[in-house]
Amino acid sequence: MSATDTQAGANSLRSGPDGRGRFGIFGGRFVAETLMPLLLELDGAYKAAQADPEFRRELDYYLKDYVGRPSPLWFARRMTEQLGGAKIYMKREELNHTGSHKLNNVMGQILLARRMGRTRIVAETGAGQHGVATATVCALFGMKCAIYMGATDVERQKPNVFRMRLLGAEVVPVTAGAGTLKDAMNEAMRDWVTNVHDTYFLVGTVAGPHPYPQMVRDFQSIIGVETKEQIMAAEGRLPDTIVAAIGGGSNAMGIFHPFLDDPEVRLIGVEAAGCGLDSGRTAASIERGKPGVLHGNRTYLLQDEDGQITEAHSISAGLDYPGVGPEHSWLSDIGRAEYVGATDEEALDAFQLCTRTEGIIPALESAHAIAYAAKIAPEMGRDKIIVINISGRGDKDIFTVAEHLGVKL
Amino acid sequence: MSRIARRFATLRQQGRGALIPYVEACDPDYDTSLAILRGMPGAGADLIEVGVPFSDPSADGPTIQKAALRGLRGGSSMKRVLEMVAAFRAGDDETPIILMGYTNPIEAYGPERFCVDAKAVGVDGLIVVDMPPEEADLLAGPAAAAGLDIIRLVAPTTPDDRLPVVFNGASGFVYYVSITGVTGTRTASTDELAHALPRLRRATDLPIAIGFGIRTPELAANAVRAADAAVVASALLNTLEGTLDPDGRATARTVPAVLEQLRGLADAVHAVSKTGSK
Numbered sequence: 138m139s140a141t142d143t144q145a146g147a148n149s150l151r152s153g154p155d156g157r158g159r160f161g162i163f164g165g166r167f168v169a170e171t172l173m174p175l176l177l178e179l180d181g182a183y184k185a186a187q188a189d190p191e192f193r194r195e196l197d198y199y200l201k202d203y204v205g206r207p208s209p210l211w212f213a214r215r216m217t218e219q220l221g222g223a224k225i226y227m228k229r230e231e232l233n234h235t236g237s238h239k240l241n242n243v244m245g246q247i248l249l250a251r252r253m254g255r256t257r258i259v260a261e262t263g264a265g266q267h268g269v270a271t272a273t274v275c276a277l278f279g280m281k282c283a284i285y286m287g288a289t290d291v292e293r294q295k296p297n298v299f300r301m302r303l304l305g306a307e308v309v310p311v312t313a314g315a316g317t318l319k320d321a322m323n324e325a326m327r328d329w330v331t332n333v334h335d336t337y338f339l340v341g342t343v344a345g346p347h348p349y350p351q352m353v354r355d356f357q358s359i360i361g362v363e364t365k366e367q368i369m370a371a372e373g374r375l376p377d378t379i380v381a382a383i384g385g386g387s388n389a390m391g392i393f394h395p396f397l398d399d400p401e402v403r404l405i406g407v408e409a410a411g412c413g414l415d416s417g418r419t420a421a422s423i424e425r426g427k428p429g430v431l432h433g434n435r436t437y438l439l440q441d442e443d444g445q446i447t448e449a450h451s452i453s454a455g456l457d458y459p460g461v462g463p464e465h466s467w468l469s470d471i472g473r474a475e476y477v478g479a480t481d482e483e484a485l486d487a488f489q490l491c492t493r494t495e496g497i498i499p500a501l502e503s504a505h506a507i508a509y510a511a512k513i514a515p516e517m518g519r520d521k522i523i524v525i526n527i528s529g530r531g532d533k534d535i536f537t538v539a540e541h542l543g544v545k546l
Numbered sequence: 547m548s549r550i551a552r553r554f555a556t557l558r559q560q561g562r563g564a565l566i567p568y569v570e571a572c573d574p575d576y577d578t579s580l581a582i583l584r585g586m587p588g589a590g591a592d593l594i595e596v597g598v599p600f601s602d603p604s605a606d607g608p609t610i611q612k613a614a615l616r617g618l619r620g621g622s623s624m625k626r627v628l629e630m631v632a633a634f635r636a637g638d639d640e641t642p643i644i645l646m647g648y649t650n651p652i653e654a655y656g657p658e659r660f661c662v663d664a665k666a667v668g669v670d671g672l673i674v675v676d677m678p679p680e681e682a683d684l685l686a687g688p689a690a691a692a693g694l695d696i697i698r699l700v701a702p703t704t705p706d707d708r709l710p711v712v713f714n715g716a717s718g719f720v721y722y723v724s725i726t727g728v729t730g731t732r733t734a735s736t737d738e739l740a741h742a743l744p745r746l747r748r749a750t751d752l753p754i755a756i757g758f759g760i761r762t763p764e765l766a767a768n769a770v771r772a773a774d775a776a777v778v779a780s781a782l783l784n785t786l787e788g789t790l791d792p793d794g795r796a797t798a799r800t801v802p803a804v805l806e807q808l809r810g811l812a813d814a815v816h817a818v819s820k821t822g823s824k
Contacts, residue, residue: 157680166680167649169605171701171726173678174708313611314601323604330605331727333703430649430676431602443623444654445601 150397150473153464158347158434161470163463166346167430171330180348182253187355192252196245203277204233204240206359210367210524215494216511223377223517225510226524227497228364228392237500237529238360238388239270239341245356247274250337257281257332260339261325263290263318263384264455264502265297266529267341272306282306285325288316290454297533315448318384318458322432342385343462346433350462357391364524365395372522378403378513381526382506383476384420384456386465388528393474403475406465407509409451410478420449422461423469423476436463452481452537453501455529479508485541487511488531500529501537549642549670550695550718553593554753554774561821563770564592565812566755568646568779569804570613571596571630572622573786578796579620582786582804583634587641589805590812595673595777598627598647605675607728609780612787616794624655628667635668644671644697644718652685661688671695671718679711686715697721700746702738709749719753722746722773730780733759739772763814770818778811 153160166176186192200206209232213225230238250258258275260282262268268284275282284301288310291298301308314320322345329338340349343357368376379396381389383406396402408421419425419439426437431446439447439459449459468474479487484501487508491499499507503526510525517523531538539546547555557564569582586594599617603610631643645664652660652674664672672694674685682696689696695718703726704712713720722742724734734742739756746754756769757777761784769776785807789800 166678167676168678169675169701169723170678170699170712171605171703171723173680174701174703174705319602323602326604327607327728331731333726427654430653432604433676435653438650440650440654442654443625444651445618446650447601 151394153467154347154351158351160464160467162428163436163466164347164350164434166433167435168346168433169330171333175333176346176348182249183348183352186249186252192248196248199244199248200241200359204244206233207363208232210364210371212371213495216490219494220511220514222515222519223521223523224519225514226368226376226522227495227527228360228524230360230388230526230528231497231499231503231530235266235270235273236532237266237270238357238391239267240273241359241391242341242353242356242387243267243270243274243339246339246352247278250339251278253337255335255337257283257336258339259283259285259325259328259336260341261285261318261321262341263287263321263457264453264500265290265294265301265533266455266500268306268308269297269300269304271339271341272301272304275306276304283328284308285311285321285328287318287321288312290317290321293537294454294533295536317449317454319446319449326432342387343390343464344385344432344434344436344460350434350464353387354390354394354464357387358394360388360391360526361393361395364392368522368524375399375402376522376524377517378405378521378523379526380405380407380506380510380523382456382502382528383408383461383465384458384502385460386462388526390462390464392526393468397473404473405509406474406476407505408476408478409453409456409505410480411450411452413480414478418450419478420451420456420458421478422459423466424478426459428466431460434463436460436466437469452484452541453505455500455502456505477509479505483508485538488538497527498531499527500531501534503528504531548693548695548718549640550593553642554719557592561819563815563818563820564755564775565590565766565815566593566595566775566777567591567782567808567811568595568597568777570610570617570783571599571627572617572620573613573783574616574790574794574796575620576626576630578800580630580633581801583630584637585801585805586808587638589808590816591641591808593642593644593775595644595646595779596627596631598624598645598651600648600651603648605728607730607780609730609783613783624651624660628663631669632667642670643668644673645669646673646675648675649677649684657685658688661685661692661694665692665694669694671697673697673699673721675699679714682715699723702726702742706745709746713750713752716750716752719755719775720746720750721777722754722756723758724756725758727758729758731759733761733765736768739769743772763810766811767814767818770815770820776815782807
């Protein structure tokens, strides 16, 4: 039983996954036999850790004194005034150490890896936020670290690549495919299957084979738990709408999950529409994909009629993935959460809106959530409340943004 | 009795081990891969694995990854793979054909329709790399109804108490992934095989094939001394790749080079006498 299971009632939407790691038809463990015993061991170790108060105590200590939690819930007064509708609050995950929500999950998993006696960590990264977070905890605990990153992403996220190397990680550029997150994920899985004896695969999002989607969600749920307390303290009620960006979907799952059983709270996941949902150059897996099996789980995937996975496109390296976490696929199918798209252009506009009105430079990933919130806020009454998850800070993206604005740095 | 069971029974009577070569469909084009497939039994193949190209072969090393991409560029699709098997069957009704691939192209085709169509064109068995026993129900029913063998993978990491789970529902033969790693990289040592095989024999009566890292006639012979069959994939694909022109197209050397290498492997495998051993 996970902590969330014990809190959730029989008809709760928070009790998944089932014993097979499924959320409805989604999820599961589609991996080579070599990895199956490791997943079973991981599942057992995770359950044991959850049941151990010492694990929780240790995690809380690092979350508070190293990550810097709790993160604030900020009332975005100027953006609210400019948009002229619902009150906008921002959950400030960009203020965590390393600049994104990624460290919440990484801290939990590194403590688990240590309990399991693993000495080497492999991880995949897209924008590099997860890679930086992973390299950071490996430095903190003195563990070996290999980060797989698509060659295209290595190029467009240079500051993060340098950061990871400073932290002592080996960054391995992956040239297969389009050289983005999907290809990095394949290569990280190949490393894991080759080095099973000492290596822990530290997955950065709510995807992959069970128990990763559940485990990453549980570690990220701290975002939603804090949001609930903070909005109750600020407004005395729950928000009307929560908006979060979706690549694999870990920041969204983290803020959504504690609200799944509060039907009055509308949950909106914003996928990267890229050049437009129907442009053929998009990363909107739920809106334009079909259920299929990739990277260990069944979920919505961008694929052709033959089941070949197609390349995703987004200006944001962190959202440039043709799949999505299986729990999101399920939440979409049952209608509990809505999934929409924001284009590259809309994200760029929102990036500037947030920067100019709030003095907060958001990650391009988070800018997708801001873009959609900015679209719906004016249509909502001034008595309504939107919470946007600002999943990361945008320092890493200034080169990309400058290029699109025609500025040479 | 299935073609696979029949073939292994014959080999056992003859006191021989089996060589199972691998060909990637449509690598680098349909006609070339079909010519290789058709030439394989004559070059000594006892059973044949036909690789179904997938965009994201996460359990495969660089050699099969490249072959899969060439196959996709060469026009592969599940429909085309099945056409290729049908074309092969028109001239060979004896050599078992096993399709090897990943779950998603099967799921996209539709598992039931896939099993019916695969059986109809003369496929005998399926190896689905990313479908462990825990997810096998997707194919178990349709495959059994169609009469297709499900070949299970077993790995060095599979503990003894899990072997019954892996072998439950297995048929045809068992594929031992002899190393922890991806295809076409490291080779298991004779000691490792000597340790592994008795462990598997205690848990199953099915024939056992060894795969991953078998690239020379000597290694193939070692494998059939320990087990019942040797699977060779990356070594043949490397040879194929080496014959392609700078644009990745097949040349006159492509088919003969692959089959010649196969003949050398088969001779070594067939020189091993297994009389008296199980």
